[in-house]
Amino acid sequence: MxxxxxxxxxxxxxxxxxxxxxxxxxSFGRNFLLVLVAMGIQVGSIYETVGLFGKKGIKLHRVYLGALSLLSSSLVYLSPLYGHLLPAAKSPLELLLLVSFLGSLAAVAPFAFSKKENFDSLLPRMAASLFCYFYCGILGACLVYIGSCFPQHxxxxxxxxxxxxxxxxxxxxxxxxxxxxxxxxxxxxxxxxxxxxxxxxxxxxxxxxxxx
Incomplete structure (x- = not known):
């Protein structure tokens, strides 16, 4: 075996x-403990994914991407509490999509301030950063959504x-x-x-x- x-x-x-x-x-608090587990997995996956890209010479901001991913999941988890307070009431699914879109922009925004001598590696690093956020941040936020935002518990x-x-x-x-x-x-x-x-x-x- x-x-x-x-x-x-x-x-x-x-x-x-x-x-x-x-x-x-x-389970309690809309699966609060499972949400914490999902966020812990996000941190581990960010660490591993950034390390894999690092072996190929593509350096990424591990702490920034990790914080961005955790923030996305936190906003999705809290969305049933604040969604109706927004000027145009948003459902948790709409907020998940909005958070994913804004998070994707935030994942590549720091590269706008790159120095000229780093332009050659700019596109690979942007693509890798966006991939890390999608793979660890957005998919992790989707898990949080499944576990905490449906009325069917x-x-x-x-x-x-x-x-x-x-x-x-x-x-x-x-x-x-x-x-x-x-x-x-x-x-x-x-x-x-x-x-x-x-x-x-x-x-x-x-x-x-x-x-x-």
């Missing part, structure tokens, strides 16, 4: 049940968990069983086309089950 298999079994038989129990019996989280688990599990199972052509995507050389189709089918199946 490979290390990857052990990790997946632990997630399925230990991680998922613990998450469900936590959500059912230990736990249901959206369970649906998201089911779709994610269905995608990952079926992609792995189909990929291991039927995947022959690997390396379709250069950044994931072990992934196969069959696994991708299986993962997509797993998410769609989970969505249909959740709907009905």
């Amino acid at each position: 490979t290390k990857n298999t052990v990790q997946r079994l632990l997630i399925f038989f230990l991680g998922v049940p613990l998450f469900i129990l936590f959500e059912l019996y230990a 736990s249901n959206p989280l369970f649906i998201f968990l089911l779709m994610t688990t269905g995608n990952d599990s079926l992609a792995w199972l189909i990929g291991v069983s039927f995947g022959r052509k690997r390396g379709v995507v250069a950044v994931s050389p072990n992934k196969s086309l069959a696994g991708f189709v299986g993962g997509l089918a797993g998410s769609l199946l989970a969505a249909l089950v959740s709907y009905y």
Whole structure:
């Protein structure tokens, strides 16, 4: 049994049940603790992503991007409290989109003050900075939105968990069983086309089950 298999079994038989129990019996304040976990993951992902770009010689502002990502998630979490106070009342989803747009501008705004001798590396750094904010900031804010801004409380989280688990599990199972052509995507050389189709089918199946 490979290390990857052990990790997946632990997630399925230990991680998922613990998450469900936590959500059912230990959630409060619109899943405040889960929001803190999501924000902690944001910090870790920013640290890792900036480090990966650093190995390629692309230097980014780790603290600035981390603070921007955490601010975005915080604003989304608090959106049900202040959205109706704005001149034109905004729903949490509208505020998520607005925060994402303004955050994207803020992610690249510092480069407007770059020195002339740094112009050669300007575009790669801007693209990398925007990618980091999208990958860690916007997607993290979307997780916060799913966990704290729906009126159905736990249901959206369970649906998201089911779709994610269905995608990952079926992609792995189909990929291991039927995947022959690997390396379709250069950044994931072990992934196969069959696994991708299986993962997509797993998410769609989970969505249909959740709907009905």
